Amino acid sequence: MASRPELQAPPEIFYNDDEARKYTSSSRIIDIQAKLSERALELLALPDDGVPRLLLDIGCGSGLSGETLTDSGHQWIGLDISQSMLDIALEREAEGDLILGDMGQGLGLRPGVIDGAISISAVQWLCNADKSSHEPRLRLKAFFGSLYRCLARGARAVLQVYPENLAQRELILGFAMRAGFSGGVVVDYPHSTKKRKEYLVLTCGPPSLSSATPKGKGEDGDSDSDEDSSGDEENQSVSVSDRHRPRKKQKLNKKVKGREWVLRKKEQMRRKGNAVPLDTKYTARKRKARF
Amino acid sequence: MRLLTHNMLSSNIKGVTNGFPLRIEVEKVVEKEVDFNVDFLRNMFAKIEWKALAEASRTMGYSELPDDAESSMLDSDEFLRKFHHALLELHLEEGALVCPETGRKFPVNKGIPNMLLHEDEV
Numbered sequence: 001m002a003s004r005p006e007l008q009a010p011p012e013i014f015y016n017d018d019e020a021r022k023y024t025s026s027s028r029i030i031d032i033q034a035k036l037s038e039r040a041l042e043l044l045a046l047p048d049d050g051v052p053r054l055l056l057d058i059g060c061g062s063g064l065s066g067e068t069l070t071d072s073g074h075q076w077i078g079l080d081i082s083q084s085m086l087d088i089a090l091e092r093e094a095e096g097d098l099i100l101g102d103m104g105q106g107l108g109l110r111p112g113v114i115d116g117a118i119s120i121s122a123v124q125w126l127c128n129a130d131k132s133s134h135e136p137r138l139r140l141k142a143f144f145g146s147l148y149r150c151l152a153r154g155a156r157a158v159l160q161v162y163p164e165n166l167a168q169r170e171l172i173l174g175f176a177m178r179a180g181f182s183g184g185v186v187v188d189y190p191h192s193t194k195k196r197k198e199y200l201v202l203t204c205g206p207p208s209l210s211s212a213t214p215k216g217k218g219e220d221g222d223s224d225s226d227e228d229s230s231g232d233e234e235n236q237s238v239s240v241s242d243r244h245r246p247r248k249k250q251k252l253n254k255k256v257k258g259r260e261w262v263l264r265k266k267e268q269m270r271r272k273g274n275a276v277p278l279d280t281k282y283t284a285r286k287r288k289a290r291f
Numbered sequence: 292m293r294l295l296t297h298n299m300l301s302s303n304i305k306g307v308t309n310g311f312p313l314r315i316e317v318e319k320v321v322e323k324e325v326d327f328n329v330d331f332l333r334n335m336f337a338k339i340e341w342k343a344l345a346e347a348s349r350t351m352g353y354s355e356l357p358d359d360a361e362s363s364m365l366d367s368d369e370f371l372r373k374f375h376h377a378l379l380e381l382h383l384e385e386g387a388l389v390c391p392e393t394g395r396k397f398p399v400n401k402g403i404p405n406m407l408l409h410e411d412e413v
Contacts, residue, residue, distance in 0.1 A: 052331040054295070054338075075331065075379075086403055097296040101406035105413050108303030108406055110311060113338045132411045142413075152338075221395050270324075 004164060010130035015061070023062040023088055036197065037065035040073060040118040042185060043201050043214060048107060053115035056150070056158070058103055063094030069118070070095040077114075078084035081101060085209060104139030109150035117157040123200070123235025124161050128170050131285040140172065144179035151204040157181070159196040159200040169198070176202050189218040192272035218273045230233060259284040292383045293404050294347050298339055301405070302390035302397075304412045310390055311345035313397070315350045321402075327375050333365055335378070348377040363369040 004012050022029055046053055052073045057066050062085050069076045076096035080086055086098050096139035101108065104126050126139050147157060163169035173185065177242025181202035189195040230249050269276045277283075300394075302310025324332045347355045355373045388397040388404055396413075399403050 052328055053332050054335065090401060097292050098403045099406055100403050105408050106303050109302055109303055111300050113299050
């Protein structure tokens with residue numbers, strides 16, 4: 001596994017033509033980006049009245065996330081620092097307007113005009129100082145300050161981030177709060193290392209009922225449905241005894257894992273967001289001898 | 292870049308107090324047809340700086356927009372069509388945006404304005 005892209009080169013250099021090309025050729029990257037932006041749009045919780053809104057896509061890159069916005073009928077403005085990525089966006093005929101700009105320099109938009117903002121895997125770049133003139137704290141402050149100003153009152157910003165560690169998440173969230181946002185972090189699939197995704201859900205304005213942070217997917221408490229309903233009598237083990245086998249090998253079977261263990265493992269997998277078959281009376285049941 | 296975006300953009304240079312509206316220098320304008328949506332136009336109307344839009348559309352060679360507009364005019368289909376055309380269908384393909392205070396040029400290439408600031412402008 002390669003190290004984090006933020007540590008390799010500045011974004012305008014890292015996302016060169018080769019890297020940008022991946023965003024049209026790799027179906028895996030496209031799929032992940034589409035899923036992330038769909039979830040971000042869901043968390044944005046725009047009023048469901050069919051009116052197209054003016055949204056902002058920060059770090060729009062090749063316009064993959066913008067495609068999701070276009071599909072749901074919204075107009076959008078995309079900002080990115082990499083010319084190569086924007087060229088790909090032109091090639092993909094992105095519907096929104098593209099701007100070559102650096103979010104760490106502030107957004108440069110008129111106050112109160114944007115109905116919502118999304119950002120997919122971009123904000124963590126601000127935590128790196130790639131030039132001698134870069135000061136991450138000042139850049140975060142400029143970014144969140146200008147984002148707060150350009151959003152309409154009560155509008156939301158959903159920023160999907162990959163913070164490197166706890167301190168970095170605190171740093172990002174801290175600057176968002178200082179800019180005046182209310183909200184917090186929504187973590188999808190917190191128990192999985194691979195599927196885990198963090199979204200900063202920020203609302204412009206003071207905290208209210210409508211700005212309460214939504215729940216993440218695959219969190220504790222929403223997936224254990226009918227675990228305790230089955231009785232103990234089915235608590236058998238999946239052990240196979242065969243008299244034709246030598247005694248030595250038969251001994252191993254004694255340590256076999258029971259139904260409880262299987263259920264626990266399935267629960268673990270479910271929390272990670274994997275597809276797991278339902279728990280039934282057949283789960284971990286012993287096979288008949290004549291099988 | 293559409294005039295919708297131009298209407299939202301302002302100059303972000305350090306020390307500039309009024310960076311809006313950016314003056315447009317036209318080299319090439321293209322028109323692309325976009326679906327007409329009344330709800331979006333009504334929603335956007337309150338947020339648009341009308342003077343800047345009318346001025347910008349004139350620079351781009353479209354002089355049908357009136358100098359002043361009120362929300363009552365949104366009932367007229369003819370007005371909405373013109374508004375729609377100016378806001379969403381006129382693209383500045385090549386040219387530049389000029390900061391009204393400092394005169395700094397932001398070049399526009401292939402429809403993408405380059406708003407990157409130099410280090411001393413941040």
